[in-house]
Amino acid sequence: MITMKEIAALAGVSRGTVDRVINNRGSVNPETEQRVRSIIEALNYQPNKAALALxxxxxxxxxxxxxxxxxxxxxxxxxxxxxxxxxxxxxxxxxxxxxxxxxxxxxxxxxxxxxxxxxxxxxxxxxxxxxxxxxxxxxxxxxxxxxxxxxxxxxxxxxxxxxxxxxNYYEGGCTAGGLMGMITGGAANVGIVTGSDLILCHSGRVQGFLDTVSRRFPAVRVLDIQKNDDDDFKSYEAVSRLMNRFPELNALYFTAGGVYGGCRAVLEYKKDRAVQVISFDDVEKTKELVKSGVINATICQQxxxxxxxxxxxxxxxxxxxxxxxxxxxxxxxxxxxxxxxxx
Missing domain, CATH: 3.40.50.2300 (Response regulator)
Incomplete structure (x- = not known):
């Protein structure tokens, strides 16, 4: 097995330089680093893991x-x-x-x-x-x-x-879109509540949902998209706005947090209409809402x-x-x- 000393000799550098390259410590000229890495790859150098752990x-x-x-x-x-x-x-x-x-x-x-x-x-x-x-x-x-x-x-x-x-947050959004089509019989008026445009996993879940219902369930109509910053109070206000503005709303899709606050608003309006709900994750409050039937399904991600x-x-x-x-x-x-x- 080739050693660091031999790699250093072949590359014309010190053992310390080889050590910095192998352990990604920086402070190495890019050309020198590339030369050392080429030698490491060509000779299939494998560090002694036991020694490194010690x-x-x-x-x-x-x-x-x-x-x-x-x-x-x-x-x-x-x-x-x-x-x-x-x-x-x-x-x-x-x-x-x-x-x-x-x-x-x-x-x-x-x-x-x-x-x-x-x-x-x-x-x-x-x-x-x-x-x-x-x-x-x-x-x-x-x-x-x-x-x-x-x-x-x-x-x-x-x-x-x-x-x-x-x-895979886009795939998660596609899954939510497929679920929404299944539980609503392929026809629904949906309000989306997402966290923030600054978070790629939130926007990816929105896009995956939109693409799926557009392709597979043309009678699933998205009425509006509200943001809640994963905050229960903002989520309550967002869902209340949706319910008041759209009397035809009969489904909600939560892409991230704030599920408990949003579902509080759903419960206040539930006597007037049935609302199907899909969410993400299984935090304690969301679990309770699934068990009680307020949320139809939630998508979890380890x-x-x-x-x-x-x-x-x-x-x-x-x-x-x-x-x-x-x-x-x-x-x-x-x-x-x-x-x-x-x-």
Whole structure:
């Protein structure tokens, strides 16, 4: 098996330079890095994982985690955080620790949170990003500084991220469109309540729904799209506006959080008309609404895995240089109804 010393000799560089390339530490001339990587690939160099893991124990591996606030928004992210904390415990013996920051749907707040984490010495970042060019530029600057980024739950194009872990949100929207057609017999007047245009997974679920009902269920008519920032109070107001403005409304589609608040408005109007409801995720309040029959079906996406998997992938990358494969790792989509929603 070829060694780092031999790679260094072939490339005409020091062992330290080879180590920086293998472990993605940055501070290497791009041409030199390409020369070293070409040799590594040609000779099929495989790092000694046991030795690297032992070395990791001797130094801190700080991984920053930036999520949308569960306490002031979508409780879904409590399960994402639980997954990240679970993985942190499993890797604690190797010196791995996560540093958490929670923000609203605010790109500037996310940029500031990342800068704080940089100052604290993170070596990698997990983030649920807003769809914003300034944030994408910030993530690219991390990559250039040798700090790999994995996006979770929602992706960000052109950000230089190492990998994405989360649902296929367009497919989730298509699934919701198919469900809506099935439960309404292919004819309905639908109000859509989404979180924010700044979040790709929200807009992707809207687009998937629109494309599916347009193609398969032409009698399913979308009346309006309202935004709620994943907030129950805003969601209550949004659904109330829809119900008042459109007396013909008989179906609702929630793409993200704020489901409980929106369904409170549904219950107030339910005596006047039947409303079919499709939502995402199985947070506690949503489970209760499925069990009580207010929500017909909810589409779930493995939030725990969306927290645990990115932390593990970053740890492996930082300690062995092993890049995630594939770079896009979709979680499973599950449809839950009253009969399988669980306790």
């Amino acid at each position: 070395a990791a124990q001797k130094k801190r591996i700080l991984i920053g985690v930036v999520l949308f606030s569960a306490n002031h928004g979508n409780p879904f992210f409590r399960d994402v955080l639980a997954g990240a904390r679970h993985q942190e415990k499993k890797l604690a013996a190797y010196g791995c620790r996560i540093l958490l920051r929670e923000t609203a749907f605010d790109p500037q707040a996310q940029i500031e949170a990342i800068s704080q984490l940089e100052a604290e010495g993170i070596r990698g970042l997990v983030i649920s990003p807003c769809n914003d060019p300034n944030l994408a530029a910030k993530l690219n600057s991390l990559r250039e500084a040798g700090i790999p980024v994995i996006t979770t739950n929602t992706d960000l194009p052109n950000s230089g991220r190492l990998a994405y872990v989360g649902s 939030p725990f895995r969306q927290g645990s998997r990115p932390v593990r992938l970053l740890f492996d990358y930082l300690t062995t240089g092993s890049a995630p494969s594939p770079a896009v790792q979709y979680t499973e989509t599950a449809i839950k109804i009253r009969e399988n929603i669980g306790p």
